[in-house]
Amino acid sequence: MSTVRAPNPPSRLNRSLLAALGLLLLAAGAAVLAVGLGLLPGVGPDTALLPSLPTTAGWGAYAAAAAGTLLGLLALRWLLAQAHRRPPESIWQLDGSSTTPGSTALPTSAAATAIARDVSAYRGVDTATATLAGARSAPTVHLDVAVETHASVADLRDRITEEALPQLRTALQVDRLPAQLVLRLDAHEGTRRVR
Amino acid sequence: MTAAQVRGALTIEPRAVERIASAAATEVHRRGHRPEEGAVVIRRPRRTVPAVLVAAVLLAVAVLVIWSSVQVLLGQQPVVPFADVAAAPAALTPAEPLVLAAAALCALVGLVLVVVAVVPGAPTVLALATPAEPASRLTAGVTRRSLIRTLSRAAAVDGVDAAKVRLARRRVVVTARTPYRTAQPDLTDQVRTAVTARLADIGLARPVTVAVRLEQPRRTRQDRAAPTSTTVVGST
Numbered sequence: 001m002s003t004v005r006a007p008n009p010p011s012r013l014n015r016s017l018l019a020a021l022g023l024l025l026l027a028a029g030a031a032v033l034a035v036g037l038g039l040l041p042g043v044g045p046d047t048a049l050l051p052s053l054p055t056t057a058g059w060g061a062y063a064a065a066a067a068g069t070l071l072g073l074l075a076l077r078w079l080l081a082q083a084h085r086r087p088p089e090s091i092w093q094l095d096g097s098s099t100t101p102g103s104t105a106l107p108t109s110a111a112a113t114a115i116a117r118d119v120s121a122y123r124g125v126d127t128a129t130a131t132l133a134g135a136r137s138a139p140t141v142h143l144d145v146a147v148e149t150h151a152s153v154a155d156l157r158d159r160i161t162e163e164a165l166p167q168l169r170t171a172l173q174v175d176r177l178p179a180q181l182v183l184r185l186d187a188h189e190g191t192r193r194v195r
Numbered sequence: 196m197t198a199a200q201v202r203g204a205l206t207i208e209p210r211a212v213e214r215i216a217s218a219a220a221t222e223v224h225r226r227g228h229r230p231e232e233g234a235v236v237i238r239r240p241r242r243t244v245p246a247v248l249v250a251a252v253l254l255a256v257a258v259l260v261i262w263s264s265v266q267v268l269l270g271q272q273p274v275v276p277f278a279d280v281a282a283a284p285a286a287l288t289p290a291e292p293l294v295l296a297a298a299a300l301c302a303l304v305g306l307v308l309v310v311v312a313v314v315p316g317a318p319t320v321l322a323l324a325t326p327a328e329p330a331s332r333l334t335a336g337v338t339r340r341s342l343i344r345t346l347s348r349a350a351a352v353d354g355v356d357a358a359k360v361r362l363a364r365r366r367v368v369v370t371a372r373t374p375y376r377t378a379q380p381d382l383t384d385q386v387r388t389a390v391t392a393r394l395a396d397i398g399l400a401r402p403v404t405v406a407v408r409l410e411q412p413r414r415t416r417q418d419r420a421a422p423t424s425t426t427v428v429g430s431t
Binding site: 008009010011013014015016017018019021022023024025026027028029030031032033035036037038045046047048049050060061062064065067068069071072074075076078079082085149152153154157160161165178179180181182183184185186187 | 238239240241242243245246247249250251253254256257258259260261263264265267268277283284285286287288289290291294295297298299300301302303304305306307308309310311312313320323333334335336337338340341342344345348396397398
């Protein structure tokens, strides 16, 4: 099993891409610096940066356009990924039993919406969202709950553990359903204490 | 006790052993990743801002390249003169100061990006302690921002105008401002008690100590009703 981390896309994507691009720039810059300062034996600082290219024929412009398009699409993809802050939903096949034959396709988002609606009706809860992640065999549920001022954190956790999660386990037909809860306290602004 | 030990020590029907072993494995696992106490929910910064900046630069470069190559294909003068750009590296040598400076800048930007990617950053979600009973497999965390908000609200006891809260790894530093030149002597204690009580209800996994600093108007030279405030009482 992995470390318990709240799902946090696109953090991993951002970190990998930033690291890769950073290393690329760092390597290129360092290489040119090393040559320029004469630190690399064998390569004089007066050699040209690149051998002179043969003047590109007609296909050069096409190649540049294609490369530019590819780069642009990838950059757009990366930009758009910033808007997706939830793990993608999946669809589970729930098998029927001997008494109720047939199988059910359950989008995990539907189950997540149900538990979120339950929890947001609890006293002291302002808003709640839920995400069901993982495969059918090892699911985890992540809850994001905004709590009103002076709601008891302990009570809320008890209620989620004793009511919401068992219900969800029953609905999903799973025995174990580890859950992670991320709380936002004092969600309600405006009740500032006046002295 | 590991799963293997459990299996070795017990000779019951296989399914029961399996169940016990898996329970033991879960227990070991649960202990395994509790660096303080309780399982940990954390969330680190997403680095959205640097990612958006870099992606926007890449997108701009791509647009320039596409635009220029289309202009070349149409037989126009391109915005980015490809021929000159292609010829430049052959004409330049790394020894030229301009090239050296550009290379240094390039390496610096790369280093910054690597650091941004690698340094985990202050957690945006802090772990809450997990209750003792193992039946509840609910691990919880609280967002850093909301923790600061609720603590500064808790610190605003009678006699305190506004309170600022700073979270360090193991310390909560409260700076409370009072308008009274002669605040009650126990105001610091009151603030500390209030903040500690709120923290106890929240139940962070990592215990923190509370330090309170009181800011109040200058006491000496009372005729000068200047609104300048200075820190009078030190931290505790």
